[in-house]
């Protein structure tokens with residue numbers, strides 16, 4: 001997978017030299033190119049921001065450097081060749097017709113990236129979206145700063161490539177760089193050969209279908225007693241069925257506490273009688289039943 005990143009802070013992306021993703025780059029699984037937006041400015045101060053039209057706080061990123069950056073990284077598709085003057089122009093036919101230009105055609109031929117722009121007003125970034133991005137050959141991330149990027153940049157880019165405005169959640173970062181690092185880590189660990197152990201990915205909570213979207217319960221390793229705290233006996237018992245049941249109980253309790261929204265969308269058929277008992281004990285209403293005592 002090829003990844004391009006445009007930013008005024010290329011140093012943030014030194015993190016991509018490390019660990020899992022660093023290794024994926026060294027082995028050629030990931031081909032990352034970081035670009036300094038200021039390379040597409042032309043004034044002495046390498047200006048990338050200006051005051052917002054309509055007034056208001058802060059500054060907005062100017063469109064011109066962004067336009068030049070996107071043109072350089074994603075060369076505009078060349079116009080179709082002009083037919084020789086003497087040749088008859090064929091009438092439009094089903095076999096000859098195809099999209100004229102723009103995101104659809106170019107995207108289908110794999111010659112343009114998907115442009116991903118972090119913003120607090122984007123669609124939520126989820127595990128499902130990470131999995132979709134993992135299957136794309138080329139991603140281009142645009143990191144805004146200040147109050148964001150002049151909206152015409154996004155509008156024009158959409159005429160040339162698929163564009164997603166994406167949010168990591170309902171909090172406000174100072175710019176897109178950290179959001180892009182988060183997304184690249186979530187996407188990169190899904191690439192075949194990056195994690196090493198294929199099961200680690202399939203088992204994740206949030207992986208579509210995995211563990212029916214319960215949060216993971218507590219995990220333990222050696223030593224068996226640490227600072228007078230023993231590992232729960234059941235995990236040392238060797239009773240695999242009982243261990244699986246205990247883990248599910250813990251997952252249900254933790255999900256009821258931290259993410260009742262996830263439990264609320266569990267279908268009743270996904271809950272057995274024991275699940276209902278654990279939920280009731282956690283003070284969580286179970287579909288048909290009322291919450292007496």
Ligand code: JFH
Pocket residue numbers: 118119120143144145146147148166167168169170171172173174175176179
């Ligand atoms: C980013 C910033 C916008 C305007 C009310 C809420 C926001 C500050 C580029 C993504 C997530 C981001 C994010 C992504 C890119 C940029 C800072 C933007 C506003 C009005 C203030 C600049 C922030 N999920 N959180 N933050 N900023 N306000």
